Amino acid sequence: xxxxxxxxxxxxxxxxxxxxxxxxxxxxxxxxxxxxxxxxxxxxxxxxxxxxxxxxxxxxxxxxxxxxxxxxxxxxxxxxxxxxxxxxxxxxxxxxxxxxxxxxxxxxxxxxxxxxxxxxxxxxxxxxxxxxxxxxxxxxxxxxxxxxxxxxxxxxxxxxxxxxxxxxxxxxxxxxxxxxx
Amino acid sequence: xxxxxxxxxxxxxxxxxxxxxxxxxxxxxxxxxxxxxxxxxxxxxxxxxxxxxxxxxxxxxxxxxxxxxxxxxxxxxxxxxxxxxxxxxxxxxxxxxxxxxxxxxxxxxxxxxxxxxxxxxxxxxxxxxxxxxxxxxxxxxxxxxxxxxxxxxxxxxxxxxxxxxxxxxxxxxxxxxxxxx
DNA sequence: AGCGATTATGCAACAAGTTGCACAATCGCG
DNA sequence: CGCGATTGTGCAACTTGTTGCATAATCGCT
Numbered sequence: 001x002x003x004x005x006x007x008x009x010x011x012x013x014x015x016x017x018x019x020x021x022x023x024x025x026x027x028x029x030x031x032x033x034x035x036x037x038x039x040x041x042x043x044x045x046x047x048x049x050x051x052x053x054x055x056x057x058x059x060x061x062x063x064x065x066x067x068x069x070x071x072x073x074x075x076x077x078x079x080x081x082x083x084x085x086x087x088x089x090x091x092x093x094x095x096x097x098x099x100x101x102x103x104x105x106x107x108x109x110x111x112x113x114x115x116x117x118x119x120x121x122x123x124x125x126x127x128x129x130x131x132x133x134x135x136x137x138x139x140x141x142x143x144x145x146x147x148x149x150x151x152x153x154x155x156x157x158x159x160x161x162x163x164x165x166x167x168x169x170x171x172x173x174x175x176x177x178x179x180x181x
Numbered sequence: 182x183x184x185x186x187x188x189x190x191x192x193x194x195x196x197x198x199x200x201x202x203x204x205x206x207x208x209x210x211x212x213x214x215x216x217x218x219x220x221x222x223x224x225x226x227x228x229x230x231x232x233x234x235x236x237x238x239x240x241x242x243x244x245x246x247x248x249x250x251x252x253x254x255x256x257x258x259x260x261x262x263x264x265x266x267x268x269x270x271x272x273x274x275x276x277x278x279x280x281x282x283x284x285x286x287x288x289x290x291x292x293x294x295x296x297x298x299x300x301x302x303x304x305x306x307x308x309x310x311x312x313x314x315x316x317x318x319x320x321x322x323x324x325x326x327x328x329x330x331x332x333x334x335x336x337x338x339x340x341x342x343x344x345x346x347x348x349x350x351x352x353x354x355x356x357x358x359x360x361x362x
Numbered sequence: 363a364g365c366g367a368t369t370a371t372g373c374a375a376c377a378a379g380t381t382g383c384a385c386a387a388t389c390g391c392g
Numbered sequence: 393c394g395c396g397a398t399t400g401t402g403c404a405a406c407t408t409g410t411t412g413c414a415t416a417a418t419c420g421c422t
Contacts, residue, residue, distance in 0.1 A: 001378065002276045005283065012286040019400050033279050034272035039379065041402055066387095066400065076287065083283050086295050087276040089302060091215035092340070095183045095268040097333050098214050102186065102264050104329040105193040106257065114267050121270060148285040151351045152278050159273070162343040170332045182408065200370050220409065222372060247370065247417095369418070377410070388399070 002087070003043050004052075006033045008071055008079045011053060015070040018044055031129075031156050044069060052078055100170075112176035119167040119178070126160035129153060183268070184224055185233075187214045189252055189260045192234060196251040199225055212310075212337050225250060233259055281351075293357035300348040300359070307341035310334060 010021055010029055021044075022037040024030075035043075047053045052075035056068040071079075096118060103111045137150045171178050191202055191210055202225075203218040205211075216224075228234045233256035237249040252260075277299060284292045318331045352359050 002274075002279055003378080006279055009279065009283045009286055017400075018402090022400095029282070030272065032273050032275050032282075034274060036380070037400090038381085038402075041400095045402090079283060080287050083280055083287060084291055086291075086298065087280065089275075089277065089299060089344075091211065092213050092337070093183075093215060094213050094270075094336075096270065097336055098183055098187055098190065099264055099268065100329050100333050101210070101213075102190045102260060104326045105190055106261050106264060108325065108329070110265055110267075117267065118270060144289065145285045147354055148281050148289070151354055152281050154350065155275075155278055155347050156273070158343055158347050162339055163270075166336050166339050169335065173328055173332055184408080198370075199372090203370095217410070218370090219372080219411085222370095226372090363422100365421090367419085367421105370416080371414100372416100373412105373414075375411085375413105378408080380407070381405085382403105383405105384401105384403080386399100386401080389397085391395095391397105392393105 002033065002082075003035055003039060004047055005079055005082045006035070007040065007043055007047065008052065008075050011069055011071045012076065012079070015056065015068055017066045017068050019066075032152060047075065050074075108174065112171065112174060113180075115167050115171050115174075115176065116178070116180060119164060119171070122160050122163040122167065126157065126164065129157045129160060133157065183214065183263075184216055184220060185228055186260055186263045187216070188221065188224055188228065189233065189256050192250055192252045193257065193260070196237065196249055198247045198249050200247075213333060228256065289355065293352065293355060294361075296348050296352050296355075296357065297359070297361060300345060300352070303341050303344040303348065307338065307345065310338045310341060314338065 006025075006029060007021065010016065010024055016024070018037065018041050021040050022035075025033070025035045025040065044053070048055065048069070051072060053069045053071050056070060096114075099111070099114065133150075133153055137146065137153065168178055187206075187210060188202065191197065191205055197205070199218065199222050202221050203216075206214070206216045206221065225234070229236065229250070232253060234250045234252050237251055277295075280292070280295065314331075314334055318327065318334065349359055
């Protein structure tokens with residue numbers, strides 16, 4: 001599984017506390033690997049126990065007080081091993097496509113509205129990605145690190161574009177308007 | 182969750198036994214909602230207990246003997262209710278994008294090969310979808326049912342196309358060849 | 363008739379992800 | 393100083409998905 005490796009990557013980029021990680025998983029990292037704060041805290045506990053990360057020292061630690069983690073050499077090695085292994089793409093599991101297939105047997109009522117709703121969501125997400133691209137990735141800067149990050153963002157942009165294209169195609173084929181009347 | 186609804190849809194299309202369902206989940210349905218046979222058997226048990234489906238009668242039923250299921254009216258209603266409710270698209274969780282982000286902190290070694298491997302997998306999948314499209318969806322037939330099924334397939338085709346485009350873009354940006362030397 | 367391959371159903375244990383909640387410290391404000 | 397809002401950590405229970413295995417019937421072949 002990849003959650004621990006997502007966390008190791010995030011901590012290598014920047015040592016953080018559980019809540020800071022949670023926020024980053026809600027923003028940039030979460031654009032391709034989402035996780036809730038409970039998942040993150042649980043995984044931080046496991047990673048610390050496994051000796052892959054450690055909490056930065058603090059006077060005394062009590063519940064409700066910030067706790068920063070950093071990656072230990074063993075953690076960096078574990079991440080490298082994971083990266084070297086290679087993951088197969090997981091089979092698609094998409095409820096909206098299933099919804100279409102269901103519509104073929106129970107009828108298309110309400111389908112147009114649902115497709116339009118998704119179209120709106122994807123358009124909004126695409127706009128967000130584009131804003132980030134314009135803000136963070138000017139054509140000048142071109143270090144390898146930047147290029148990799150930019151590629152990830154491009155992936156998000158193109159994926160949202162795919163959905164928008166497909167949804168418009170679907171609505172057209174069903175004789176439905178693209179926007180609410 | 183959607184597995185029960187995927188099964189209900191499949192059984193409405195065609196009453197089947199657990200193994201027949203499993204095969205269909207490996208083919209057409211599995212292209213957008215994958216499931217293993219254990220998941221399917223477990224879910225069939227639950228659906229039967231809930232009164233949404235029933236096993237077609239047979240002389241006597243023992244382990245290792247085929248058991249066909251059909252959807253009861255309550256099952257059709259449950260499916261319609263699920264379809265009416267609407268699902269939000271789930272956040273992306275993609276290991277390859279995570280892999281790129283990890284490469285930014287631990288180095289790009291082996292990344293090109295991994296991207297090429299994925300490129301090959303997606304190209305093969307796309308070819309498979311295209312073959313199905315040519316075989317099953319001639320421009321003549323145009324019932325609503327066919328149109329819906331075709332749209333689902335188009336989704337698969339466009340999704341694979343997205344991956345191929347992005348992977349080629351990524352390899353180019355990294356100065357890597359698109360195919361093994 | 364005997365036997366291995368295939369078809370078919372299913373249990374159990376585990377791993378991963380989700381939901382709901384509890385509780386402590388700290389910060390801002392009147 | 394007191395008190396509500398926010399920040400921060402975390403447990404417990406549950407659902408979903410995966411892996412490995414057990415077991416029974418049937419089919420084809422010799």
